[in-house]
Amino acid sequence: MPATASAAGSGLNAYEVKTNAAVLRELARQGFDMSEARQGNRVEIAATKAQVAKLRKLGLEPVIKRDEQGLSALQFDAQVQRPDGSYDVYRPYFDPTYAGTANSQPESETNPRRQTLYEELTQLAAANTDLVKPVVIGRSVNGTPILALRVTRDAREPSNRDGSRPAVLYSATQHAREWIVPETARRLLHYVIDEYRDGNERVHRIVDTTELWFVVVANPDGYDFTFTPGNRLWRKNLREINGQPGIQSGDGVDPNRNFSYHWNYDDEGSSSDPPSETYRGSGPNSEPETQAMDGLLNRIGFEFQVNYHSAAELLLYPFGFQVETYTADDPIYRALSGNDDDPAIAGDGPGAPNPYDPHVGAELYTTNGETTDHAHSVYGTLAWTPEMDVAAPDRGGGESVFEFQDSEPDLQAAFEKNIPFALDVAESAQDPANPVSHLGNDTPDFEVESFSASFGDPQTVEANVKRELGAVTMHYTVNGGGEQTSGTQEWGGGERYGGPGDVYYHRVRGTVRGTSPGDRVRVWFEAGG
Incomplete structure (x- = not known):
């Protein structure tokens, strides 16, 4: 069915709303997309008159957007159309x-x-x-x-x-x-x-x-x-x-x-x-x-x-x-x-x-x-x-x-x-783990989660590691003493974080043991050897 068969005018026009965190949450709950059309402390929404009236009852203050000639978004669009309803560059897909x-x-x-x-x-x-x-x-x-x-x-x-x-x-x-x-x-x-x-x-x-x-x-x-x-x-x-x-x-x-x-x-x-x-x-x-x-x-x-x-x-x-x-x-x-x-x-x-x-x-x-x-x-x-x-x-x-x-x-x-x-x-696409960037950026082999204070003994330490490197071992010293090692396990994610999204990297965890309050601990990871 061609689009013209359904065209009756949706009534959507562009409005601007001054925002803060509470306003953004309310707009999102009302079904407006807050990931687009935001500039500074204002966000644009496309709404009908009925939707705007509902927002005003909730204490929000949408203001219709107008250009220097006083035209709304819909009025502007009607003005820039060519006599046959088309545009200079833009064209429809199928109809x-x-x-x-x-x-x-x-x-x-x-x-x-x-x-x-x-x-x-x-x-x-x-x-x-x-x-x-x-x-x-x-x-x-x-x-x-x-x-x-x-x-x-x-x-x-x-x-x-x-x-x-x-x-x-x-x-x-x-x-x-x-x-x-x-x-x-x-x-x-x-x-x-x-x-x-x-x-x-x-x-x-x-x-x-x-x-x-x-x-x-x-x-x-x-x-x-x-x-x-x-x-x-x-x-x-x-x-x-x-x-x-x-x-x-x-x-x-x-x-x-x-x-x-x-x-x-x-x-x-x-x-x-x-x-x-x-x-x-x-x-x-x-x-x-x-x-x-x-x-x-x-x-x-x-x-x-x-x-x-x-x-x-x-x-x-x-x-x-x-x-x-x-x-x-x-x-x-x-x-x-x-x-x-x-x-x-x-x-x-x-x-x-x-x-x-x-x-x-x-x-x-x-x-x-x-x-x-x-x-x-x-x-x-x-x-x-x-x-x-x-x-x-x-x-x-x-x-x-x-x-x-x-x-x-x-x-x-x-x-x-x-x-x-x-x-x-x-x-x-040939080697996603080692991408080509015109900015000259590279991907690290390891990213270790540092910690300034231990949560006690034993202490879990996490690293994000390229999968292509193979098995990962954690090494550590306590107070400059002898080097110790720990095997690692892949972390599958918790209740809110982790889980999917680990195609080329994976998060692994090892355990530091045998520490006391005030100890200084140095940790590093090795893989593939």
């Missing part, structure tokens, strides 16, 4: 209604309609049969094909089966309103093919030895729905829930809260309320869009995934379900992501000037049933969420952070600054 023509004049034999993204992607695959294999990985709620493209040398050769080489998945557009991300994913796809054809040695080496998979639009119904009048800020899929004609705020499931890992963990990281934008669905993996992504993750066994979102200018990685919770594989994430002073995705040019701050997923707020936590914990696929650039009203963007400007130069600038990180991840 051609708002694809438009090159000059926005009526379609004719001499002025043909522009391609949808699906048409563009299938044509690209047909023109590059030696490198690109199209795979329909599933269908949406409304039956729209969800297309993945496998890019590797001899992509369609029967002996070169899917998943037989180290693999990376670049996915995008789980959230319908985040228009910058399908543009980035499709540009990365074109870049890889074009650079391979042009003889780029690094890209040639990657494509010859690695599978790069692209899912440009993971939520096709929702994305096409945002091109229909009054629905630019729609986020979810088009699951009919409330039983009323047309798609309304009480419909839809958030595809990025529907995965089985920690699904329904709490009501802050996702919501049980269908009108909320983080509604988790009726059950884990209930949505066909989720099933398509999950099936691909399961079938291929990716080393890495990069799951593009917007808009917060962050580079997030697991875990997101619980604050201050790091995977054992965190050294790999840190090496490839960089840090606040030297981030892997740095600003480039006036159209997209800001770097993406790298953080563990729950640094800002928790999420559960989320893609990257699921990929790492269930399938051993290390995964990132680049939260891409916010809109710049002074450059033609909307007042909502999700209305990134309909500008070819600015979209290209946002894409280009993402290239170094994307290629680092691709090249690192």
Whole structure:
């Protein structure tokens, strides 16, 4: 069913709320995503008038966002549309209604309609049969094909089966309103093919030895729905829930809260309320869009995934379900992501000037049933969420952070600054424990948990160690005396911490014995010898 058949105007508009810790918790409990659209002590929410009235009864003070001309986000979007309802750069995925023509004049034999993204992607695959294999990985709620493209040398050769080489998945557009991300994913796809054809040695080496998979639009119904009048800020899929004609705020499931890992963990990281934008669905993996992504993750066994979102200018990685919770594989994430002073995705040019701050997923707020936590914990696929650039009203963007400007130069600038990180991840798939970083970062063999005071005798000491090093022995001295050794055991995790997320590193523990209060203890670990 085309998106236009459901378009009745969802009533969602952009509001801003001044926040503190209590306000953030309440907004999360009301089903608003607190991991995106935060700037300083303010957060943007997309809400209906009824939702805003409810928030005001709770003591919150949402204020509608308006630009310098006094236009709300929806009014701005209607203004920047071309006469035929299309846009200069942005195009729908499958429904051609708002694809438009090159000059926005009526379609004719001499002025043909522009391609949808699906048409563009299938044509690209047909023109590059030696490198690109199209795979329909599933269908949406409304039956729209969800297309993945496998890019590797001899992509369609029967002996070169899917998943037989180290693999990376670049996915995008789980959230319908985040228009910058399908543009980035499709540009990365074109870049890889074009650079391979042009003889780029690094890209040639990657494509010859690695599978790069692209899912440009993971939520096709929702994305096409945002091109229909009054629905630019729609986020979810088009699951009919409330039983009323047309798609309304009480419909839809958030595809990025529907995965089985920690699904329904709490009501802050996702919501049980269908009108909320983080509604988790009726059950884990209930949505066909989720099933398509999950099936691909399961079938291929990716080393890495990069799951593009917007808009917060962050580079997030697991875990997101619980604050201050790091995977054992965190050294790999840190090496490839960089840090606040030297981030892997740095600003480039006036159209997209800001770097993406790298953080563990729950640094800002928790999420559960989320893609990257699921990929790492269930399938051993290390995964990132680049939260891409916010809109710049002074450059033609909307007042909502999700209305990134309909500008070819600015979209290209946002894409280009993402290239170094994307290629680092691709090249690192051959040996994930020892990644390749354009920042020059390496991964340590050991990370030992230091302690300034003992908890008594015996004292447990923990180290995070590369699995490839083999068996680990702990050594220690007490007050400078003779060296003693202790075997170690892998720590399987406790009630809240540890557990999954230990693909390339594992946490091991040894025991110091024979100490007294005031003793000085030196501990170190060795492996492989």
